[in-house]
Amino acid sequence: MSVLKGACIVGQSGGPTSVINASAQGVIETALANENITRVLAAENGILGILEDRIFDCGKEDPREIALLSGTPSSALGSCRYKLKDSDVDDTDYRRILEIFQKYDIRYFFYNGGNDSMDTCNKVSKYMQKVGYECNIIGVPKTIDNDLAGTDHCPGFGSAAKYIATSVAEVSLDAIAYGTNAPIVIFEIMGRNAGWLTAAAHLANVIGEGPDLEYLPEVPFSVDQFLADVDRVRAEKGKCIVAVSEGVHDAEGNFISELGSNLAQTKDAFGHSQMGGLAGTLANLVKDHTGLKVRGIELSLLQRCAAHCASGTDLAEAYEVGKQAVLAATNGETDKMMALRRADSEDYRCDVVAVPLAEAANAERTVPVEWMNDAHNEMTDEFVKYCLPLIQGPTLQKTENGLPRFAHLRKEHA
Amino acid sequence: MSVLKGACIVGQSGGPTSVINASAQGVIETALANENITRVLAAENGILGILEDRIFDCGKEDPREIALLSGTPSSALGSCRYKLKDSDVDDTDYRRILEIFQKYDIRYFFYNGGNDSMDTCNKVSKYMQKVGYECNIIGVPKTIDNDLAGTDHCPGFGSAAKYIATSVAEVSLDAIAYGTNAPIVIFEIMGRNAGWLTAAAHLANVIGEGPDLEYLPEVPFSVDQFLADVDRVRAEKGKCIVAVSEGVHDAEGNFISELGSNLAQTKDAFGHSQMGGLAGTLANLVKDHTGLKVRGIELSLLQRCAAHCASGTDLAEAYEVGKQAVLAATNGETDKMMALRRADSEDYRCDVVAVPLAEAANAERTVPVEWMNDAHNEMTDEFVKYCLPLIQGPTLQKTENGLPRFAHLRKEHA
Numbered sequence: 001m002s003v004l005k006g007a008c009i010v011g012q013s014g015g016p017t018s019v020i021n022a023s024a025q026g027v028i029e030t031a032l033a034n035e036n037i038t039r040v041l042a043a044e045n046g047i048l049g050i051l052e053d054r055i056f057d058c059g060k061e062d063p064r065e066i067a068l069l070s071g072t073p074s075s076a077l078g079s080c081r082y083k084l085k086d087s088d089v090d091d092t093d094y095r096r097i098l099e100i101f102q103k104y105d106i107r108y109f110f111y112n113g114g115n116d117s118m119d120t121c122n123k124v125s126k127y128m129q130k131v132g133y134e135c136n137i138i139g140v141p142k143t144i145d146n147d148l149a150g151t152d153h154c155p156g157f158g159s160a161a162k163y164i165a166t167s168v169a170e171v172s173l174d175a176i177a178y179g180t181n182a183p184i185v186i187f188e189i190m191g192r193n194a195g196w197l198t199a200a201a202h203l204a205n206v207i208g209e210g211p212d213l214e215y216l217p218e219v220p221f222s223v224d225q226f227l228a229d230v231d232r233v234r235a236e237k238g239k240c241i242v243a244v245s246e247g248v249h250d251a252e253g254n255f256i257s258e259l260g261s262n263l264a265q266t267k268d269a270f271g272h273s274q275m276g277g278l279a280g281t282l283a284n285l286v287k288d289h290t291g292l293k294v295r296g297i298e299l300s301l302l303q304r305c306a307a308h309c310a311s312g313t314d315l316a317e318a319y320e321v322g323k324q325a326v327l328a329a330t331n332g333e334t335d336k337m338m339a340l341r342r343a344d345s346e347d348y349r350c351d352v353v354a355v356p357l358a359e360a361a362n363a364e365r366t367v368p369v370e371w372m373n374d375a376h377n378e379m380t381d382e383f384v385k386y387c388l389p390l391i392q393g394p395t396l397q398k399t400e401n402g403l404p405r406f407a408h409l410r411k412e413h414a
Numbered sequence: 415m416s417v418l419k420g421a422c423i424v425g426q427s428g429g430p431t432s433v434i435n436a437s438a439q440g441v442i443e444t445a446l447a448n449e450n451i452t453r454v455l456a457a458e459n460g461i462l463g464i465l466e467d468r469i470f471d472c473g474k475e476d477p478r479e480i481a482l483l484s485g486t487p488s489s490a491l492g493s494c495r496y497k498l499k500d501s502d503v504d505d506t507d508y509r510r511i512l513e514i515f516q517k518y519d520i521r522y523f524f525y526n527g528g529n530d531s532m533d534t535c536n537k538v539s540k541y542m543q544k545v546g547y548e549c550n551i552i553g554v555p556k557t558i559d560n561d562l563a564g565t566d567h568c569p570g571f572g573s574a575a576k577y578i579a580t581s582v583a584e585v586s587l588d589a590i591a592y593g594t595n596a597p598i599v600i601f602e603i604m605g606r607n608a609g610w611l612t613a614a615a616h617l618a619n620v621i622g623e624g625p626d627l628e629y630l631p632e633v634p635f636s637v638d639q640f641l642a643d644v645d646r647v648r649a650e651k652g653k654c655i656v657a658v659s660e661g662v663h664d665a666e667g668n669f670i671s672e673l674g675s676n677l678a679q680t681k682d683a684f685g686h687s688q689m690g691g692l693a694g695t696l697a698n699l700v701k702d703h704t705g706l707k708v709r710g711i712e713l714s715l716l717q718r719c720a721a722h723c724a725s726g727t728d729l730a731e732a733y734e735v736g737k738q739a740v741l742a743a744t745n746g747e748t749d750k751m752m753a754l755r756r757a758d759s760e761d762y763r764c765d766v767v768a769v770p771l772a773e774a775a776n777a778e779r780t781v782p783v784e785w786m787n788d789a790h791n792e793m794t795d796e797f798v799k800y801c802l803p804l805i806q807g808p809t810l811q812k813t814e815n816g817l818p819r820f821a822h823l824r825k826e827h828a
Contacts (some may be wrong), residue, residue: 016588016591044593045592045593072587072588073584073587073588074584074587074588074591075591078591078592078593079591079592080592080593081592097709098790113754124824127467141636163818165817166722166817166818167720169817169818169820170487170488170716170719170720170721170722170818171715171716173486173487173719173820174430174487174488174715174718174719175487175715176488177430177489177492177493178459178492178493178494178495179458179459179494185715185810203817204817206815206817207814207815207817207818207819207820209820222659239530277694280691280694287810295714295715297712297714297716298711298712300711301585301588301589301709301711302581302584302585302708302711302716304588305584305585305587305588306581306582306584308580308584308723309722309723311816388815388816391816391817392815392816393816394813399808400621401621401802401806402576402725402802402805402806402807403576403579403580403583403617403620403621404580404583404584404621406583406587406621406622406623
């Protein structure tokens with residue numbers, strides 16, 4: 001393991017979260033204080049910023065603004081969705097990345113993202129090794145989806161989970177205000193293949209205001225069973241709150257949301273095609289089936305950027321994986337992703353460890369079906385035991401004029 | 415003015431808010447401490463609970479739970495939407511109300527709601543005067559819509575405004591993460607005839623992350639002008655965030671949301687009719703017009719029950735109107751609504767005053783068009799000056815397990 005001296009660069013990629021900037025803050029503040037790192041650079045819009053030489057110097061930023069990153073949602077450095085080709089097929093991008101790394105003498109590369117980003121990290125790392133350019137490359141995990149392999153959970157998930165559970169509890173309480181006229185409420189929650197966020201809605205049951213029914217993409221969705229479940233719950237409890245993943249599909253793998261958007265073939269009053277949407281589709285089904293008032297609520301982008309409701313635990317862990325990435329890299333580690341390993345202790349604790357990038361790259365971790373009840377329409381206490389610690393701790397967000405005070409970066413070209 | 419001795423009853427009506435229970439807490443705690451009030455009763459589901467004798471004794475509730483009402487959204491007493499007939503036409507309900515008032519020796523009636531509820535208050539008050547039953551009746555204002563006449567603003571509005579401005583700012587930041595690929599985002603916000611809540615989204619501009627376009631029902635909505643506005647903004651700023659009231663309509667008064675739901679005549683894959691929805695309708699229009707990525711986000715029920723993001727100022731004022739209602743009534747006032755009057759001072763301050771119920775009943779206060787720019791697609795600083803003080807101050811909410819700790823009432827029948 002060789003200890004390198006040179007510049008570092010940090011980038012963000014994929015969908016933003018409420019705490020991805022806390023990881024960036026962890027990387028930047030730790031790197032600025034490290035003697036082996038001569039210059040702390042950031043790429044705008046991830047790997048695209050490297051390819052296009054849109055690179056700024058974090059050393060020229062106001063440290064007070066850097067310190068505000070933890071309370072700032074979205075990707076402050078700018079994000080991208082860009083998949084690198086295999087270098088054997090086409091190494092154009094790789095040669096350009098090498099050129100930029102050489103131009104700025106970049107010896108450390110920290111990439112903050114999900115499994116696609118870990119794949120990018122892995123490919124760049126392999127290429128640099130092949131051409132013999134010394135550069136330590138560490139992946140910093142983030143995703144609200146919690147589907148990243150190799151880690152107990154993923155920074156970003158806890159805050160989305162806290163917002164979802166809180167919002168579902170509030171709306172559930174609102175729905176029962178009218179007593180026997182309580183509307184049926186259906187929440188559409190993010191998660192194409194992994195139902196972690198829909199499962200998180202179940203946490204609201206800890207305070208007695210959670211969903212009555214929960215449907216994840218891990219198990220096939222039956223419209224008839226769903227309607228029967230709603231009938232039963234409504235009759236038993238006089239109310240019915242449903243949480244469902246955007247990615248639920250039938251046994252043949254057809255997305256239920258797309259059954260809805262077949263009506264998309266039809267045109268609206270303006271002659272434009274109509275978008276689908278799972279919440280609306282299911283709300284229509286239940287409305288026509290029960291004749292009752294139904295509300296379909298899509299949490300949409302709100303659930304991944306609600307920094308005003310972030311989890312203190314998530315914020316701390318997001319910062320820590322960024323910090324530990326720098327310490328590991330300057331310690332000679334490369335080709336790794338920082339991961340959270342839960343300690344086998346009474347009280348919740350997670351340690352940050354380094355795992356091979358290949359372990360995380362492109363793998364997808366789904367919700368264990370054993371954590372669902374036999375009917376596969378509700379999470380069990382096993383899941384609560386796993387998830388509840390992740391939403392603990394107050395949000396740390398500076399406010400100004402009654403609104404969040406977000407970080408403002410100058411982004412002066414390096 | 416006669417000072418009465420007897421029981422009081424409090425009820426809630428209409429759509430819940432994040433702080434309506436703070437008003438209930440103000441009424442209950444003040445009434446429990448008042449020597450002229452022999453018993454503090456609450457009606458379940460408002461006037462319906464009185465008609466159906468679903469009445470519970472607040473004196474039997476745990477004071478610690480009463481104290482948690484301020485951090486509890488929805489209507490903790492239960493709400494209703496029930497319009498009393500004119501007593502000249504049919505006085506059945508009124509005779510029943512009198513019967514219940516006599517049964518419990520109710521001499522004070524506090525009704526917490528919007529303009530319909532003030533109308534109910536007013537009708538009951540008139541009837542009791544007609545039949546000579548001594549009972550002091552005071553309306554306690556609430557509505558997120560802020561359309562209640564006779565008051566500077568309405569408890570419930572400030573908290574909804576804070577949540578909307580905060581959420582719009584967070585999502586705006588999220589949208590620009592992808593730089594030139596920033597999606598156009600359209601927020602559908604509550605407000606059928608009054609655009610106060612959509613206007614409140616403009617407050618996010620105070621921190622530089624607000625909507626670029628704002629459309630209120632106070633002015634006719636032109637689809638062509640809207641699309642032209644979006645084109646211009648997207649070209650100028652490389653992004654476009656839109657806030658629009660659910661009630662926007664064209665010059666002929668046709669709701670734009672219904673233009674959307676004409677496609678509702680069509681059937682979906684299940685053969686069920688399709689719901690409309692303004693956000694989806696406008697998102698489709700913009701998507702087809704620009705070919706860009708568009709997100710339609712309906713804030714739906716979230717905006718009226720987000721107690722986790724309530725305004726401290728709103729909470730304090732909501733409690734105070736409840737408290738002052740009891741003090742006014744036991745002081746001999748009747749047939750009034752408590753209102754907020756803004757002091758003509760440098761720093762924001764509101765006094766609580768009593769105004770005639772008739773002033774508030776059924777009247778609807780809309781947004782002054784002078785507070786919009788000439789193009790009528792953005793609010794001006796005049797509005798910011800009015801609205802910004804209303805979202806100040808931190809939320810006071812107890813938490814448990816990282817989630818809100820809501821009040822739990824036993825509701826033992828009186």
